[in-house]
Amino acid sequence: MISREEFTQVKEETLAYFKKANIVLTDEEIDRIEVADFGLNRINEFGLQLIEYVNTERCCAKDLVLLPHQTCPEHLHPPVKDSPGKEETFRCRFGTVYLYVPGPETTNPKATIPVDKQHTFTVWNEIVLNEGEQYTLEPNTPHWFQAGEEGSIISEFSTKSTDENDIFTDEEIKRIPVVK
Amino acid sequence: MISREEFTQVKEETLAYFKKANIVLTDEEIDRIEVADFGLNRINEFGLQLIEYVNTERCCAKDLVLLPHQTCPEHLHPPVKDSPGKEETFRCRFGTVYLYVPGPETTNPKATIPVDKQHTFTVWNEIVLNEGEQYTLEPNTPHWFQAGEEGSIISEFSTKSTDENDIFTDEEIKRIPVVK
Ligand SMILES: [Zn+2]
Ligand SMILES: [Zn+2]
Numbered sequence: 001m002i003s004r005e006e007f008t009q010v011k012e013e014t015l016a017y018f019k020k021a022n023i024v025l026t027d028e029e030i031d032r033i034e035v036a037d038f039g040l041n042r043i044n045e046f047g048l049q050l051i052e053y054v055n056t057e058r059c060c061a062k063d064l065v066l067l068p069h070q071t072c073p074e075h076l077h078p079p080v081k082d083s084p085g086k087e088e089t090f091r092c093r094f095g096t097v098y099l100y101v102p103g104p105e106t107t108n109p110k111a112t113i114p115v116d117k118q119h120t121f122t123v124w125n126e127i128v129l130n131e132g133e134q135y136t137l138e139p140n141t142p143h144w145f146q147a148g149e150e151g152s153i154i155s156e157f158s159t160k161s162t163d164e165n166d167i168f169t170d171e172e173i174k175r176i177p178v179v180k
Numbered sequence: 181m182i183s184r185e186e187f188t189q190v191k192e193e194t195l196a197y198f199k200k201a202n203i204v205l206t207d208e209e210i211d212r213i214e215v216a217d218f219g220l221n222r223i224n225e226f227g228l229q230l231i232e233y234v235n236t237e238r239c240c241a242k243d244l245v246l247l248p249h250q251t252c253p254e255h256l257h258p259p260v261k262d263s264p265g266k267e268e269t270f271r272c273r274f275g276t277v278y279l280y281v282p283g284p285e286t287t288n289p290k291a292t293i294p295v296d297k298q299h300t301f302t303v304w305n306e307i308v309l310n311e312g313e314q315y316t317l318e319p320n321t322p323h324w325f326q327a328g329e330e331g332s333i334i335s336e337f338s339t340k341s342t343d344e345n346d347i348f349t350d351e352e353i354k355r356i357p358v359v360k
Binding site: 021022023024025026029053054056058059060061087089091093094131132133134136155157158159 | 201202203204205206209233234236238239240241267269271273274311312313314316335337338339
Protein backbone atom coordinates (compact mmCIF):
# COMPACT_ATOMS: atom_id res chain seq x y z
CA MET A 1 0.00 0.00 0.00
CA ILE A 2 1.35 3.38 -1.00
CA SER A 3 1.71 5.94 1.77
CA ARG A 4 -0.07 9.27 1.70
CA GLU A 5 3.30 11.04 1.38
CA GLU A 6 4.36 8.91 -1.58
CA PHE A 7 0.97 9.39 -3.20
CA THR A 8 1.21 13.16 -2.87
CA GLN A 9 4.75 13.20 -4.21
CA VAL A 10 3.93 11.01 -7.22
CA LYS A 11 0.76 12.94 -7.97
CA GLU A 12 2.72 16.21 -8.02
CA GLU A 13 5.20 14.69 -10.44
CA THR A 14 2.32 13.45 -12.60
CA LEU A 15 0.76 16.90 -12.74
CA ALA A 16 4.12 18.34 -13.80
CA TYR A 17 4.22 15.91 -16.73
CA PHE A 18 0.73 16.91 -17.86
CA LYS A 19 1.65 20.56 -17.56
CA LYS A 20 4.84 20.14 -19.56
CA ALA A 21 2.85 18.42 -22.32
CA ASN A 22 0.14 21.13 -22.38
CA ILE A 23 -2.48 18.57 -21.31
CA VAL A 24 -5.14 20.53 -19.46
CA LEU A 25 -7.23 18.75 -16.80
CA THR A 26 -10.26 20.05 -14.96
CA ASP A 27 -10.13 20.32 -11.15
CA GLU A 28 -12.46 17.35 -10.95
CA GLU A 29 -10.05 15.32 -13.06
CA ILE A 30 -7.03 16.39 -11.00
CA ASP A 31 -8.90 15.10 -7.93
CA ARG A 32 -9.37 11.67 -9.44
CA ILE A 33 -5.94 11.03 -10.96
CA GLU A 34 -5.08 7.43 -10.17
CA VAL A 35 -1.75 6.38 -8.74
CA ALA A 36 -1.50 2.59 -8.97
CA ASP A 37 1.24 0.73 -7.15
CA PHE A 38 -0.32 -2.67 -7.89
CA GLY A 39 -0.07 -3.53 -4.20
CA LEU A 40 3.70 -3.98 -4.47
CA ASN A 41 4.68 -0.86 -2.51
CA ARG A 42 7.51 -0.16 -4.97
CA ILE A 43 5.91 2.76 -6.79
CA ASN A 44 9.10 4.09 -8.40
CA GLU A 45 9.81 0.67 -9.91
CA PHE A 46 6.32 -0.73 -10.52
CA GLY A 47 3.52 1.74 -10.93
CA LEU A 48 1.34 3.76 -13.22
CA GLN A 49 -0.40 7.11 -12.99
CA LEU A 50 -3.42 7.92 -15.12
CA ILE A 51 -6.48 10.00 -15.77
CA GLU A 52 -9.47 8.25 -17.32
CA TYR A 53 -11.39 10.60 -19.62
CA VAL A 54 -14.19 8.28 -20.65
CA ASN A 55 -15.11 4.65 -20.10
CA THR A 56 -18.46 3.62 -21.53
CA GLU A 57 -19.78 0.18 -22.40
CA ARG A 58 -18.16 0.64 -25.83
CA CYS A 59 -14.97 2.67 -25.56
CA CYS A 60 -12.44 4.19 -23.22
CA ALA A 61 -9.67 6.81 -23.31
CA LYS A 62 -6.99 7.63 -20.77
CA ASP A 63 -3.72 9.49 -20.54
CA LEU A 64 -1.04 7.55 -18.67
CA VAL A 65 2.10 8.92 -17.04
CA LEU A 66 5.16 6.83 -16.28
CA LEU A 67 8.00 8.21 -14.18
CA PRO A 68 11.56 7.61 -15.43
CA HIS A 69 12.16 3.85 -15.76
CA GLN A 70 8.83 3.09 -14.04
CA THR A 71 7.25 -0.18 -15.22
CA CYS A 72 3.65 -1.21 -15.73
CA PRO A 73 3.81 -4.93 -14.84
CA GLU A 74 3.00 -7.71 -17.30
CA HIS A 75 -0.71 -8.40 -17.69
CA LEU A 76 -3.37 -9.31 -20.23
CA HIS A 77 -7.01 -8.49 -20.85
CA PRO A 78 -8.95 -11.75 -21.14
CA PRO A 79 -12.31 -12.35 -22.80
CA VAL A 80 -15.17 -11.40 -20.45
CA LYS A 81 -18.69 -12.68 -21.09
CA ASP A 82 -19.67 -11.57 -24.62
CA SER A 83 -16.54 -9.47 -25.10
CA PRO A 84 -13.31 -10.80 -26.68
CA GLY A 85 -11.44 -8.68 -24.11
CA LYS A 86 -9.99 -5.19 -24.05
CA GLU A 87 -8.24 -3.95 -27.19
CA GLU A 88 -5.66 -1.24 -26.47
CA THR A 89 -3.79 1.31 -28.55
CA PHE A 90 -0.85 3.01 -26.87
CA ARG A 91 0.28 6.31 -28.38
CA CYS A 92 3.43 7.91 -27.03
CA ARG A 93 2.86 11.63 -26.42
CA PHE A 94 6.05 12.47 -24.56
CA GLY A 95 9.34 10.70 -23.90
CA THR A 96 10.05 7.13 -24.92
CA VAL A 97 8.17 3.94 -24.04
CA TYR A 98 9.54 0.41 -24.27
CA LEU A 99 6.62 -1.93 -24.85
CA TYR A 100 7.00 -5.72 -24.67
CA VAL A 101 4.73 -8.22 -26.39
CA PRO A 102 4.87 -11.88 -27.46
CA GLY A 103 7.35 -12.67 -30.25
CA PRO A 104 11.06 -13.24 -30.68
CA GLU A 105 12.95 -12.17 -27.56
CA THR A 106 14.83 -8.92 -28.18
CA THR A 107 18.53 -9.18 -27.44
CA ASN A 108 19.78 -6.38 -25.20
CA PRO A 109 16.34 -4.93 -24.39
CA LYS A 110 16.29 -1.32 -23.20
CA ALA A 111 14.16 -2.05 -20.13
CA THR A 112 15.68 -3.55 -17.02
CA ILE A 113 13.79 -5.40 -14.27
CA PRO A 114 15.01 -6.02 -10.69
CA VAL A 115 16.27 -9.58 -10.31
CA ASP A 116 13.63 -10.60 -7.76
CA LYS A 117 10.82 -9.81 -10.23
CA GLN A 118 12.29 -11.05 -13.49
CA HIS A 119 10.28 -14.29 -13.37
CA THR A 120 7.08 -12.21 -13.60
CA PHE A 121 8.05 -10.84 -17.04
CA THR A 122 7.67 -13.51 -19.71
CA VAL A 123 7.34 -11.59 -23.02
CA TRP A 124 10.42 -9.77 -24.30
CA ASN A 125 9.69 -8.73 -27.88
CA GLU A 126 10.52 -5.03 -27.69
CA ILE A 127 8.62 -2.27 -29.45
CA VAL A 128 10.10 1.21 -29.05
CA LEU A 129 7.56 4.03 -29.10
CA ASN A 130 8.97 7.49 -29.57
CA GLU A 131 6.79 10.62 -29.50
CA GLY A 132 4.01 10.30 -32.05
CA GLU A 133 4.41 6.54 -32.40
CA GLN A 134 1.79 4.00 -31.36
CA TYR A 135 0.94 0.32 -31.22
CA THR A 136 -2.36 -1.57 -31.09
CA LEU A 137 -2.67 -4.69 -28.94
CA GLU A 138 -5.22 -7.37 -29.60
CA PRO A 139 -7.18 -8.67 -26.59
CA ASN A 140 -5.72 -11.51 -24.53
CA THR A 141 -2.12 -10.53 -25.39
CA PRO A 142 0.39 -10.39 -22.51
CA HIS A 143 2.21 -7.05 -22.40
CA TRP A 144 4.16 -4.71 -20.17
CA PHE A 145 5.93 -1.42 -20.65
CA GLN A 146 8.61 0.77 -19.12
CA ALA A 147 9.42 4.46 -19.60
CA GLY A 148 12.80 5.71 -20.71
CA GLU A 149 14.93 8.08 -18.64
CA GLU A 150 12.69 11.10 -19.23
CA GLY A 151 9.52 9.31 -18.15
CA SER A 152 6.64 9.27 -20.59
CA ILE A 153 3.07 10.24 -21.33
CA ILE A 154 0.96 7.71 -23.22
CA SER A 155 -2.55 8.13 -24.62
CA GLU A 156 -4.50 4.89 -24.35
CA PHE A 157 -7.43 4.40 -26.73
CA SER A 158 -9.36 1.22 -26.02
CA THR A 159 -12.57 -0.67 -25.67
CA LYS A 160 -14.20 -0.70 -22.24
CA SER A 161 -11.81 -0.91 -19.27
CA THR A 162 -12.67 -3.43 -16.58
CA ASP A 163 -9.51 -3.38 -14.48
CA GLU A 164 -10.89 -6.05 -12.15
CA ASN A 165 -10.64 -8.59 -14.99
CA ASP A 166 -7.00 -7.90 -15.84
CA ILE A 167 -4.71 -10.86 -15.28
CA PHE A 168 -1.21 -10.09 -13.97
CA THR A 169 1.67 -12.52 -14.35
CA ASP A 170 2.97 -11.57 -10.89
CA GLU A 171 0.86 -13.46 -8.36
CA GLU A 172 1.71 -10.86 -5.73
CA ILE A 173 -0.49 -8.48 -7.71
CA LYS A 174 -4.06 -9.29 -6.77
CA ARG A 175 -5.81 -6.28 -8.20
CA ILE A 176 -5.08 -2.60 -8.90
CA PRO A 177 -5.26 -0.79 -5.58
CA VAL A 178 -5.65 2.95 -5.86
CA VAL A 179 -4.92 5.47 -3.15
CA LYS A 180 -6.67 8.73 -3.78
CA MET B 181 -14.04 20.91 -54.17
CA ILE B 182 -11.19 22.54 -52.34
CA SER B 183 -8.30 23.82 -54.45
CA ARG B 184 -4.76 22.60 -54.04
CA GLU B 185 -3.75 26.07 -52.83
CA GLU B 186 -6.47 26.19 -50.20
CA PHE B 187 -5.64 22.67 -49.11
CA THR B 188 -1.97 23.54 -48.65
CA GLN B 189 -2.80 26.72 -46.75
CA VAL B 190 -5.27 25.00 -44.41
CA LYS B 191 -2.92 22.08 -43.84
CA GLU B 192 -0.13 24.47 -42.84
CA GLU B 193 -2.46 26.17 -40.37
CA THR B 194 -3.46 22.77 -39.01
CA LEU B 195 0.15 21.76 -38.45
CA ALA B 196 0.73 25.03 -36.60
CA TYR B 197 -2.11 24.18 -34.21
CA PHE B 198 -0.69 20.73 -33.51
CA LYS B 199 2.74 22.23 -32.94
CA LYS B 200 1.40 24.87 -30.55
CA ALA B 201 -0.34 22.14 -28.54
CA ASN B 202 2.78 19.93 -28.39
CA ILE B 203 0.98 17.21 -30.36
CA VAL B 204 3.66 15.28 -32.21
CA LEU B 205 2.76 13.51 -35.46
CA THR B 206 4.88 11.14 -37.49
CA ASP B 207 5.75 12.04 -41.10
CA GLU B 208 3.33 9.35 -42.25
CA GLU B 209 0.56 10.99 -40.21
CA ILE B 210 1.38 14.47 -41.50
CA ASP B 211 0.98 13.07 -45.02
CA ARG B 212 -2.51 11.78 -44.32
CA ILE B 213 -4.02 14.72 -42.41
CA GLU B 214 -7.53 15.15 -43.74
CA VAL B 215 -8.93 18.50 -44.79
CA ALA B 216 -12.69 18.10 -45.26
CA ASP B 217 -14.73 20.84 -46.91
CA PHE B 218 -17.85 18.65 -47.12
CA GLY B 219 -18.13 19.48 -50.79
CA LEU B 220 -19.32 23.02 -50.01
CA ASN B 221 -16.14 24.82 -51.14
CA ARG B 222 -16.39 27.18 -48.18
CA ILE B 223 -13.55 25.74 -46.10
CA ASN B 224 -13.13 28.70 -43.77
CA GLU B 225 -16.82 28.58 -42.85
CA PHE B 226 -17.62 24.86 -43.10
CA GLY B 227 -14.77 22.45 -42.69
CA LEU B 228 -12.78 20.20 -40.43
CA GLN B 229 -9.18 19.08 -40.29
CA LEU B 230 -8.16 15.87 -38.59
CA ILE B 231 -5.70 13.10 -38.05
CA GLU B 232 -7.06 9.63 -37.38
CA TYR B 233 -4.82 7.68 -35.02
CA VAL B 234 -6.70 4.41 -34.92
CA ASN B 235 -9.96 3.06 -36.31
CA THR B 236 -10.55 -0.63 -35.69
CA GLU B 237 -13.79 -2.59 -35.72
CA ARG B 238 -14.21 -1.64 -32.06
CA CYS B 239 -12.81 1.83 -31.41
CA CYS B 240 -11.42 4.98 -32.95
CA ALA B 241 -9.41 8.03 -31.90
CA LYS B 242 -8.71 11.26 -33.75
CA ASP B 243 -7.48 14.75 -33.08
CA LEU B 244 -9.54 17.42 -34.82
CA VAL B 245 -8.54 20.99 -35.62
CA LEU B 246 -11.02 23.79 -36.26
CA LEU B 247 -9.88 27.16 -37.56
CA PRO B 248 -11.31 30.28 -35.89
CA HIS B 249 -15.11 30.20 -36.19
CA GLN B 250 -14.97 27.21 -38.55
CA THR B 251 -18.02 24.93 -38.31
CA CYS B 252 -18.43 21.18 -38.61
CA PRO B 253 -21.93 20.93 -40.14
CA GLU B 254 -24.87 19.25 -38.44
CA HIS B 255 -24.92 15.47 -38.80
CA LEU B 256 -25.72 12.26 -36.97
CA HIS B 257 -24.32 8.74 -36.81
CA PRO B 258 -27.16 6.30 -37.47
CA PRO B 259 -27.41 2.62 -36.54
CA VAL B 260 -25.57 0.48 -39.11
CA LYS B 261 -26.24 -3.25 -39.32
CA ASP B 262 -25.55 -4.73 -35.87
CA SER B 263 -24.18 -1.47 -34.46
CA PRO B 264 -26.32 1.14 -32.67
CA GLY B 265 -24.21 3.78 -34.43
CA LYS B 266 -21.10 5.73 -33.56
CA GLU B 267 -20.73 7.00 -30.00
CA GLU B 268 -18.48 10.06 -29.74
CA THR B 269 -16.70 11.87 -26.94
CA PHE B 270 -15.32 15.31 -27.75
CA ARG B 271 -12.58 16.61 -25.46
CA CYS B 272 -11.41 20.18 -25.94
CA ARG B 273 -7.60 20.31 -25.90
CA PHE B 274 -7.07 23.89 -27.01
CA GLY B 275 -9.30 26.94 -27.46
CA THR B 276 -13.05 26.87 -27.04
CA VAL B 277 -15.64 24.73 -28.82
CA TYR B 278 -19.35 25.47 -29.05
CA LEU B 279 -21.18 22.17 -29.42
CA TYR B 280 -24.88 21.98 -30.28
CA VAL B 281 -27.16 19.05 -29.47
CA PRO B 282 -30.90 18.41 -29.12
CA GLY B 283 -32.57 20.15 -26.18
CA PRO B 284 -33.88 23.59 -25.23
CA GLU B 285 -32.71 26.17 -27.74
CA THR B 286 -30.02 28.38 -26.21
CA THR B 287 -30.83 32.07 -26.38
CA ASN B 288 -27.99 34.15 -27.80
CA PRO B 289 -25.82 31.21 -28.86
CA LYS B 290 -22.13 31.93 -29.31
CA ALA B 291 -21.93 30.36 -32.77
CA THR B 292 -23.17 32.21 -35.84
CA ILE B 293 -24.16 30.65 -39.15
CA PRO B 294 -24.39 32.40 -42.54
CA VAL B 295 -28.02 33.17 -43.39
CA ASP B 296 -28.10 30.96 -46.47
CA LYS B 297 -27.20 27.88 -44.43
CA GLN B 298 -29.22 28.47 -41.25
CA HIS B 299 -31.95 26.05 -42.32
CA THR B 300 -29.40 23.24 -42.22
CA PHE B 301 -28.80 23.70 -38.48
CA THR B 302 -31.76 22.40 -36.46
CA VAL B 303 -30.36 21.73 -32.96
CA TRP B 304 -29.39 24.74 -30.85
CA ASN B 305 -28.82 23.50 -27.32
CA GLU B 306 -25.36 24.92 -26.64
CA ILE B 307 -22.61 23.16 -24.71
CA VAL B 308 -19.47 25.20 -24.18
CA LEU B 309 -16.27 23.18 -24.01
CA ASN B 310 -13.25 24.99 -22.66
CA GLU B 311 -9.80 23.38 -22.47
CA GLY B 312 -10.01 20.11 -20.51
CA GLU B 313 -13.79 19.87 -20.85
CA GLN B 314 -15.58 17.13 -22.77
CA TYR B 315 -18.97 15.77 -23.76
CA THR B 316 -20.15 12.30 -24.80
CA LEU B 317 -22.77 11.95 -27.55
CA GLU B 318 -25.01 8.92 -27.83
CA PRO B 319 -25.41 7.42 -31.33
CA ASN B 320 -28.09 8.79 -33.62
CA THR B 321 -27.95 12.28 -32.01
CA PRO B 322 -27.82 15.28 -34.35
CA HIS B 323 -24.91 17.58 -33.51
CA TRP B 324 -22.65 20.27 -34.88
CA PHE B 325 -19.85 22.40 -33.52
CA GLN B 326 -17.99 25.63 -34.12
CA ALA B 327 -14.65 26.90 -32.80
CA GLY B 328 -14.24 30.16 -30.95
CA GLU B 329 -12.02 32.97 -32.13
CA GLU B 330 -8.76 31.15 -31.34
CA GLY B 331 -9.72 28.01 -33.26
CA SER B 332 -9.63 24.74 -31.37
CA ILE B 333 -8.15 21.29 -31.05
CA ILE B 334 -10.50 18.50 -30.05
CA SER B 335 -9.69 14.89 -29.20
CA GLU B 336 -12.40 12.56 -30.42
CA PHE B 337 -12.73 9.17 -28.70
CA SER B 338 -15.33 6.96 -30.32
CA THR B 339 -16.49 3.63 -31.54
CA LYS B 340 -15.66 2.70 -35.14
CA SER B 341 -15.84 5.56 -37.66
CA THR B 342 -17.66 4.86 -40.88
CA ASP B 343 -17.88 8.35 -42.40
CA GLU B 344 -19.82 7.05 -45.40
CA ASN B 345 -22.79 6.34 -43.11
CA ASP B 346 -22.95 9.82 -41.54
CA ILE B 347 -26.16 11.69 -42.29
CA PHE B 348 -25.85 15.44 -42.81
CA THR B 349 -28.81 17.80 -42.45
CA ASP B 350 -27.58 19.86 -45.39
CA GLU B 351 -28.60 18.02 -48.56
CA GLU B 352 -25.82 19.77 -50.47
CA ILE B 353 -23.42 17.61 -48.46
CA LYS B 354 -23.36 14.20 -50.08
CA ARG B 355 -20.35 12.70 -48.37
CA ILE B 356 -17.06 13.87 -46.91
CA PRO B 357 -14.74 14.61 -49.80
CA VAL B 358 -11.10 14.71 -48.88
CA VAL B 359 -8.35 16.33 -50.88
CA LYS B 360 -4.99 14.98 -49.91
ZN1 LIG C 1 -3.07 -3.41 -20.82
ZN1 LIG D 1 -20.14 13.34 -35.22
